[in-house]
Amino acid sequence: MSNGWVDGGGAVLVIAETRRGELRDVSLELVSAAREVAQAAGATVAVAVIGADSAKFAQALGAEGVDQVLTVSAPSDNFEAHVWQRAVTALIESEQPRLVLVGHTIDSLGFAPAVAARQGLGFATDVVKVSFDGGLRARRGAYGDKLQAEVEFPDHDCTLLTVRAGMYPVAAAGSGSPAVRAVELDLAGAARTEHVEFRDVAGGDVDITKAEFLLSIGRGVEDKDEVPRFQELADQFGATLSSSRPLVDAGWMPSSRQVGQSGKTVKPRVYLALGISGAVQHLAGMRTADTIIAVNTDPEAPIFGVAHFGAVADLFEVVDGIEKALEQAS
Amino acid sequence: MKIVVAVKQVAALDEEFELLDDGLGVDPDFLEWSLNEWDDFSLEAALLLTEGAGGDDHEVVVVTVGDEEAEEGLRGCLAKGAHRAVRVWDESLERADTLSVARVLAAAIERESPDLVLCGVQSSDAVNGATGVAVAGYLDLAHVAVVKALEFDAASGTATVQRELEGGVIEVVKVRTPALLTIQTGINEPRYATLRAIKQAGEKPLAVVGLSDVGLDEAAVSAAAGSRLASMAPPEKGGGAQMLEGSPDEIAARIVEIVKERLVG
Numbered sequence: 001m002s003n004g005w006v007d008g009g010g011a012v013l014v015i016a017e018t019r020r021g022e023l024r025d026v027s028l029e030l031v032s033a034a035r036e037v038a039q040a041a042g043a044t045v046a047v048a049v050i051g052a053d054s055a056k057f058a059q060a061l062g063a064e065g066v067d068q069v070l071t072v073s074a075p076s077d078n079f080e081a082h083v084w085q086r087a088v089t090a091l092i093e094s095e096q097p098r099l100v101l102v103g104h105t106i107d108s109l110g111f112a113p114a115v116a117a118r119q120g121l122g123f124a125t126d127v128v129k130v131s132f133d134g135g136l137r138a139r140r141g142a143y144g145d146k147l148q149a150e151v152e153f154p155d156h157d158c159t160l161l162t163v164r165a166g167m168y169p170v171a172a173a174g175s176g177s178p179a180v181r182a183v184e185l186d187l188a189g190a191a192r193t194e195h196v197e198f199r200d201v202a203g204g205d206v207d208i209t210k211a212e213f214l215l216s217i218g219r220g221v222e223d224k225d226e227v228p229r230f231q232e233l234a235d236q237f238g239a240t241l242s243s244s245r246p247l248v249d250a251g252w253m254p255s256s257r258q259v260g261q262s263g264k265t266v267k268p269r270v271y272l273a274l275g276i277s278g279a280v281q282h283l284a285g286m287r288t289a290d291t292i293i294a295v296n297t298d299p300e301a302p303i304f305g306v307a308h309f310g311a312v313a314d315l316f317e318v319v320d321g322i323e324k325a326l327e328q329a330s
Numbered sequence: 331m332k333i334v335v336a337v338k339q340v341a342a343l344d345e346e347f348e349l350l351d352d353g354l355g356v357d358p359d360f361l362e363w364s365l366n367e368w369d370d371f372s373l374e375a376a377l378l379l380t381e382g383a384g385g386d387d388h389e390v391v392v393v394t395v396g397d398e399e400a401e402e403g404l405r406g407c408l409a410k411g412a413h414r415a416v417r418v419w420d421e422s423l424e425r426a427d428t429l430s431v432a433r434v435l436a437a438a439i440e441r442e443s444p445d446l447v448l449c450g451v452q453s454s455d456a457v458n459g460a461t462g463v464a465v466a467g468y469l470d471l472a473h474v475a476v477v478k479a480l481e482f483d484a485a486s487g488t489a490t491v492q493r494e495l496e497g498g499v500i501e502v503v504k505v506r507t508p509a510l511l512t513i514q515t516g517i518n519e520p521r522y523a524t525l526r527a528i529k530q531a532g533e534k535p536l537a538v539v540g541l542s543d544v545g546l547d548e549a550a551v552s553a554a555a556g557s558r559l560a561s562m563a564p565p566e567k568g569g570g571a572q573m574l575e576g577s578p579d580e581i582a583a584r585i586v587e588i589v590k591e592r593l594v595g
């Protein structure tokens with residue numbers, strides 16, 4: 001076994017992500033992360049893009065600081081986990097990168113762990129910060145982001161990390177002039193699932209992405225029978241009611257009202273979160289709201305890390321108070 | 331049909347907690363244990379599949395890599411209808427990373443030769459989101475991650491599943507068994523165990539095995555490790571929220587004021 005990547009040098013390889021013919025933002029965030037580590041480690045940056053029409057993304061991916069764009073031609077444009085697994089494995093073998101960065105996205109979760117397992121790579125997921133200082137380090141959350149862990153990869157010549165979206169700035173597309181190289185890989189027959197169709201989310205009665213004021217409820221409300229009370233409160237308060245995922249999973253709220261990674265991304269003027277812990281997938285959908293107010297009994301709830309105003313209090317007692325205040329004002 | 335469900339007993343932090351002296355974890359006195367939320371859904375999915383398949387030639391086996399703390403979770407699964415439980419443990423797994431755990435799980439699952447392996451999308455304490463697909467990697471199984479609907483056609487051995495993508499978009503894909511799926515919350519409504527079933531679960535088989543029983547040793551597991559924990563600490567507090575103090579009524583009045591101010595501005 002080696003001592004890992006202590007001397008620096010070599011290459012950092014980014015695996016770009018596309019969906020239904022569009023480049024996803026996370027790809028250019030990964031470029032920023034790669035550039036930062038490569039600078040500290042004296043390494044080069046290569047970006048690979050996989051798909052039937054991969055060459056069309058080469059120009060956009062050629063951001064400043066990218067040395068090479070590798071285009072890999074795949075049998076289909078649609079992501080297929082086993083095709084990506086074979087392609088990324090082959091790229092690791094041919095390009096010998098020291099670090100491979102992919103997004104902590106639904107697609108990457110579908111293939112990256114299998115690549116790391118089979119190739120015996122250094123590996124960590126949901127990484128919020130990557131650094132190099134005589135060795136590679138990654139920072140990630142623990143216990144639902146109430147703690148942060150630093151992890152190392154001492155015995156690995158190559159490490160694969162999945163990086164959380166929104167942690168690095170989006171590099172300016174097409175701002176550099178890297179070499180573009182087509183990599184021929186044999187991917188025929190690699191697929192083990194068959195794409196049937198995409199289905200878009202049904203509209204629902206209201207569009208929470210248009211609301212200026214969202215009153216958002218989480219698992220802290222605890223009881224289905226309490227939900228109508230929050231709808232009344234929202235009506236009184238001039239707010240639109242939205243929620244975190246568990247209430248949708250339980251069938252207490254329609255899926256059109258879900259805020260977060262697998263729901264809607266909202267940017268209201270005011271987001272009032274009652275009994276929502278602030279899991280990363282929830283924050284992904286609301287962290288850019290102009291004003292965030294959070295009420296939670298747990299002073300360590302991660303939601304307070306993004307809120308502008310917070311109160312450590314029982315949401316029901318606060319709601320009693322809001323109802324009183326609104327009645328007095330009317 | 332035989333389905334293996336990998337389940338994990340997860341820890342939640344008490345509101346106040348202390349780190350261990352070596353800074354590599356939380357003092358266990360401040361942890362509360364329960365079965366991982368996602369695993370309730372994958373167990374239910376397995377039970378629904380076998381119950382719906384007709385006949386009685388079916389088995390749902392729950393497998394965990396964990397210390398004694400994990401047995402309560404396994405008993406809960408048995409009470410809900412799993413037929414058998416396996417717990418793999420060795421002291422050396424105390425701080426095992428996701429790939430080491432996957433390596434052990436893969437070895438235990440391989441012995442079962444299941445048609446289907448179900449894992450959760452993620453565990454709420456470690457939040458790797460990786461163990462299931464890593465197991466599929468070791469076993470070279472076909473796999474689909476983040477599944478929020480599942481139909482199985484036994485005659486052709488084909489599962490039609492919905493992958494849940496960002497923004498709630500769904501991709502429908504078909505996969506042939508044997509395969510491994512990672513299951514998302516909301517796919518079903520997990521059942522509760524009856525009191526009688528909880529009592530009877532004590533009589534269902536729960537095997538406790540070591541590394542050598544699944545054909546591994548400490549060296550093989552540590553060779554699989556993908557990372558080493560260097561430190562654990564509370565996150566640096568950024569600017570943070572401006573905290574509203576006072577009685578609930580006072581807090582409420584401030585919230586009403588802030589909302590009015592910000593909506594006009």
Ligand SMILES: Cc1cc2nc3c(=O)[nH]c(=O)nc-3n(C[C@H](O)[C@H](O)[C@H](O)COP(=O)(O)OP(=O)(O)OC[C@H]3O[C@@H](n4cnc5c(N)ncnc54)[C@H](O)[C@@H]3O)c2cc1C
Binds near residue numbers: 218219258259295314
């Ligand atoms: C792939 C993937 C996609 C996901 N997509 C989404 C998504 O789009 N949206 C989403 O929300 N989640 C999503 N999740 C789930 C996410 O990980 C969390 O499980 C979820 O956000 C938790 O919701 P919550 O905060 O309401 O519940 P919890 O995390 O259980 O938090 C409840 C909070 O309420 C507080 N509380 C309890 N009682 C009271 C009281 N009386 N007064 C005040 N506070 C109280 C508690 O202290 C706690 O902080 C996704 C997960 C995965 C893996």
Ligand SMILES: Nc1ncnc2c1ncn2[C@@H]1O[C@H](COP(=O)(O)O)[C@@H](O)[C@H]1O
Binds near residue numbers: 336366369456459461
């Ligand atoms: N120690 C373990 N024992 C059994 N299954 C596990 C273990 N750790 C993770 N898993 C499985 O992998 C899923 C995802 O966990 P993770 O990759 O840790 O986020 C869980 O829902 C379980 O199905």
